[in-house]
Structures are given as C-alpha cells and as structure tokens.
Amino acid sequence: MMTIPVHVPVLLQEVLDHLLLPPAARVLDLTLGLGGHAEALLARCDKAARYLGVDRDPEARYQARRRLGDDIRLEILAGNYEDIWSDAQFLAWKAEFAPGGFDAILADLGVSTLQLRTPERGFSFRDEGPLDMRMDTTSGPTAVEWIAEQTDESLADAIYQYGEERASRPIARAILRAHREGRLATTKDLAEAVYTVIPREPAKRKGHSDPATRTFQAIRIAVNGELDHLSAALETAVANLRPEGRLAVISFHSLEDRIVKQTLRRLAGIYDGPGRTAPVELPRILRLIQPGGIAPSEAEAAANPPSRSARLRVAERLP
Secondary structure, eight states: OOOOOOOOOTTHHHHHHHSOOOTTOEEEETTOTTSHHHHHHHHHSOTTOEEEEEESOHHHHHHHHHHHTTOTTEEEEEOOTTTGGGOHHHHHHHHHHOTTOEEEEEEEOSOOHHHHTOGGGOOOSSSOOBSOOOSSTTSSOOHHHHHHTOOHHHHHHHHHHHHOOTTHHHHHHHHHHHHHTTOOSBHHHHHHHHHTTSOHHHHHHTTOOOTTHHHHHHHHHHHHTTTTTHHHHHHHHHHTEEEEEEEEEEEOSHHHHHHHHHHHHHHTTOOOSSSSSOSSOOOOOEEEEEEEEEOOOHHHHHHOGGGTTOEEEEEEEOO
16 A cells, blocks of 8 residues: 655644634635645534635645545645636535635645655656646646746746746856757756756755755746735735735745735734835735744654745735
C-alpha cells in the first residue's frame, strides 16, 4: 500500500487559534495541498459543518482525499484561489451550503512540500528532474517551454522581479545560452547555468543559500502566475466572508507577504500611499488581527525548517 506523503502544516496552532469556527461552520480552504490544515480544522468542526478544499494540483487533491477519507462534510474541487470564484461547481456548492458566505477562509500560498520533494515535478535543484514547475500538470507551458519564449531582457526582468536577484541579467543570458546549445532540459541544467555566473562553492563556504534558489523561485512564480492576481483574489475572498468571518493567509517570501499586507491594510482603511492622507476615503471592511503578522515560534522553526520564512496574516470582516 502506498504511503501518504508526510506533510507538516506550517503555523498550524496559530491558524487554529485565529480562525473562529462557530457551530455549523462554513470553511473555504483555497490551497488544500496535502490536507494538513484541513485535517486539524475539521477536527475542530461539528457534524453540521461544511468544508470546501480547493487545489490546482491533481496529485495534491488525490493525496488530500486519501488523508481526509470520506468525510461527508468535505468537498474537494480543482482550481486555484484566483479563478475558483467563477467556477460552476464552486458557485453551486456555495449556493447550497454557504449562501451567506464563509466563517473562515484559509490560503497557504506558495509551493507545497509534495511538489518540492517530487523530482519529476521539477521544482527543486536538490534532486534532478525535468524542468516542469507547473502546479497544475495538466495545463500551461512547462518551465523549459516558458524559458524558450523569453528574451534576455524579459527573462532578466522576471528573475529580478520575482527572485530579487541582483545578477539577473548575466543569469538570464547564461540560461538562454544553455537553452540554445541544447543544455537545458533538467533542474540540474538550470542550476548549472546559474553557477556559471555565481559559483556554488564560495557561497556554500560563506554559509549563504544556494545561488540557484532565487532564480528557481522566480521562474516558478512566473510559470504559475502566482502573484498576477493575488491582490484581487484576496479582495474576492474578503467579499465572500460572513460578518465577523476571518481570512488567514500564510506567505513564504517577501513578495507574497508584501501583497497580502498591503491588500489587507487597504481593506482595513489604512492608507500606505504617498503623502499623509489618502486622496479618497478608504472603505473600512476589515479589522486586522495582530497587524504585524505572526511568525513561527523558535520551536517550530527548529523542528520544521521550511516554516522559517512563513508569516501568517489574519483579518476579520466587519459587520
């Protein structure tokens, strides 16, 4: 019998502490993944609750169903946090079970442990695999196909914008040179192209992260369009909350967290633009819970290293 992949949900206790689950709670999990958060939240829900889990990754949905079993409170749909709102199945489920909105909405952003640890998915350079990087393996260009469509300038811009990599221009040239010469088919090939610009060993000796990390992050974000509509998706999530319902968002890098923070602050009526006052009055739809965000405890960061960069932000819908 095939084992279910181990998944340690990040900031689990903090999510449980801050997502309020009334009797007959209606919960929307926008990034179901392997179901770690869902398992714990369902354990807190009563028999009248309903839980809708959404994920774009077919393998994640399959493994989540194996983990969570045939719980009649649970429905799992294919989709992502950007486009699920207009999906016919979602709208039908919501009309039947949550016509007044959701009591709790959770979004655990970024790449999952399953994706990172499966070499065939091409997300990590630690194990060699094909350059795929798609969260939904059934649609869209793979990473190598996306790279083939780029120019030196567009690839460098993506690596700089999404990876915050200062050496983006020479790295982009090295990657496209490798592609033209037929040396760009696997994750190892992509990492080796980066190392021609930033050698790996000196960075390793200095205790720095692997030089390929930022470039892999950038290409993954670009291939999956992870940040393209995040702010709009968060606004739609807030619109789907019941009064006093809560939205919890976990991000794993500064680009994600910046968008989450700015969007929630704006919806809380807080102006962050130039000057001291907003040109127009901002509607106050949310109340921020712990406005600075919530980081993992030292114990969690030590026990689960992938959690170290995580930050949880929570907001409550005002009446």
